[in-house]
Amino acid sequence: MKDLDLERLFLECPYTVMKDGDNYTFKTDYDLVFIIDFKEEFSFEPIPAYWFDLTNFTHKASPNDDKVRETVIRVIMEFFRQNPDIMLYMCDSANNQQAQRNRLFLRWFSKAKQSERFFFKTAMVKDEDMENFVAIIVPKEHPYLEDIVSRFDSEIMLFKNNKPQ
Numbered sequence: 717m718k719d720l721d722l723e724r725l726f727l728e729c730p731y732t733v734m735k736d737g738d739n740y741t742f743k744t745d746y747d748l749v750f751i752i753d754f755k756e757e758f759s760f761e762p763i764p765a766y767w768f769d770l771t772n773f774t775h776k777a778s779p780n781d782d783k784v785r786e787t788v789i790r791v792i793m794e795f796f797r798q799n800p801d802i803m804l805y806m807c808d809s810a811n812n813q814q815a816q817r818n819r820l821f822l823r824w825f826s827k828a829k830q831s832e833r834f835f836f837k838t839a840m841v842k843d844e845d846m847e848n849f850v851a852i853i854v855p856k857e858h859p860y861l862e863d864i865v866s867r868f869d870s871e872i873m874l875f876k877n878n879k880p881q
Contacts, residue, residue: 717754717766718798720791729790730783741773742787749773750784752791758804760864765802768792768853785824793830796855802864803853818849825853835861839872 720740725733731742733752740752753769770788772778795803807817818838825836835858838851852868854861 717756717764720794720798724797725790725794728794729787731787733787733791740791744778744781744784746776746779746781747774748776748778748784750788752788754795754799754803760802760860760867763801763858763860763864764799765804766795766799768795768803768805770805785827789824789830792853796834800855800858802858805851805853807849814847814849818851821851835865837865837868839868841872841875 719735720733722733722735729742731744733740733742735741736751738753741749742752743749749772751769751771751773753771754766755769756764756766758765758767778784792803805821807814807821822836822838825831825834830836833856835854835856836851838849841848841850850872852864854864858864
């Protein structure tokens, strides 16, 4: 993965984004620290796919802070500017709030009007009676978009079909 342009993020994000090893971090006005990570652990041959991970490092409740939304969306846009690949994410299941986190991310993404530029699809899969939400985000202009979406759907179906009922 190509590193994100921190100077560009400094100019565009309401919170200052810093690189910390392989992660990106920012601190809010409420002293919450968020960590953003992109891991290449999956591939839609020949296109790399990166898992997007957003973690509230301080583990304190986050108020409704539009600056967090704006910073996260700007980081995602910078990711795609540098890496026109595939992004996947799975909502954290802590406190059984994964469905709420999925709705929040969908709202953030739609509020930023990114559905015009990106294909976005969410799927719910169960793992040992726990609902998990997995999503894929791909630039709509991606030359392999149809193949990528088909592969994502196939992977989700395989996962669902191979789980005991």
